[in-house]
Amino acid sequence: MQKEGILPPDKARLNRKKFAREVMAEFGEMDVFAADLYLRRAIGCMVSEDxxxxxxxxxxxxxxxxxxxxxxxxxxxxxxxxxxxxxxxxxxxxxxxxxxxx
Structure with a gap:
């Protein structure tokens, strides 16, 4: 079904350790005040009260x-x-x- 274009191709598996290292490095480079603002926005994208x-x-x-x-x-x-x-x-x-x- 993938060959026929009905199903999308298999997604590459996430290398969690590499992803964690990269994200931690990027976040560590952020300005503290900007990090607070953008972290709050990101949290809002992930969770809510309802x-x-x-x-x-x-x-x-x-x-x-x-x-x-x-x-x-x-x-x-x-x-x-x-x-x-x-x-x-x-x-x-x-x-x-x-x-x-x-």
Missing amino acids: MPRVSEEQVGVLKLLKIAVETQKFMKALEAEGRTQYTIGEYVDKVVLPIRSL
């Missing part, structure tokens, strides 16, 4: 947002305790791992 169905990819985006929200709560709690420093382990245990394991 999604009829939530894909695995969308759950990943939502987890990213949840990590951001919980990071802010974590930092405010530190401030309330009069702390300015924390360990990476403390941050990972209190913020990252609970969300990644959802």
